[in-house]
Amino acid sequence: MSQNNKSALITGASSGIGLATAKQLLAAGYSVSGIARDFSDVETIGMDTHSFDLSKLDALPSFLKQANLPADVLILNAGYGQFGGIEQFSHAQIRKMVDTNLVSHFYLLKHYLPIFKQRGHGDIVLIGSESALQGARAGAVYCATKFALRGLAQSLRADCSTSNIRVMLVNPGPVDSDFFDQLDFAPQLGNEFVIEPESVAQAILHTLAQPRNVVVDEINLQPIKRSFRKK
């Protein structure tokens, strides 16, 4: 294990990509704070956990101020999928997805960008999706949030290039996580149809390990085969 005295804050750290990334960053010597609604199923791994619902935007700025979580690296990962035609979503469901998958990221950035700029360095990793690259049937709301993250990442990268702040976007295809638990479809069984959360975490650590003058601006990950099943 190497010690590097760096800190990371991960949203959506209670499962899947976020939890796998937390474990790998801890193993690399980072101190890691995590935000999610429920950490009760997470074994003790040395992460500093904070339970908060990121869709509660009115309370988010004061939560971030009070928690004062250290971050040299900010990994904006929290999100979920819900698929269907727009007319199948209630107004509240549309708001919740946009607030969780997109607007909460803006609030975290508004809190941490001044800190990064004052300190003179920082790394921001946004977890997008293949849905940030290509719209698809039944994906209007989810894809819109993820496309928006890509525009955010590209603009932020330009804004931050003179501040020693690196901005990376990671776009996975189907990942073997809790993401599909509430959905009526999932990747076909077999590891050729899914990416392991640990592989996404490895890609994130790879981007962070580049020399500071190098930004891996975007990574697209796919399983070697693509096929989905109805549950």
Ligand SMILES: NC(=O)c1ccc[n+]([C@@H]2O[C@H](COP(=O)([O-])OP(=O)(O)OC[C@H]3O[C@@H](n4cnc5c(N)ncnc54)[C@H](OP(=O)(O)O)[C@@H]3O)[C@@H](O)[C@H]2O)c1
């Ligand atoms: N799985 C895939 O196929 C796939 C593909 C491309 C992109 N992604 C993206 O990858 C990210 C992570 O997903 P995953 O695959 O790792 O799924 P996951 O295992 O379901 O993890 C989602 C994480 O987000 C947190 N979260 C969800 N809503 C939240 C809220 N309102 N407030 C706080 N935390 C919240 C969850 O924690 P709690 O439930 O405890 O709050 C959990 O820690 C998401 O942004 C997802 O869109 C996933």
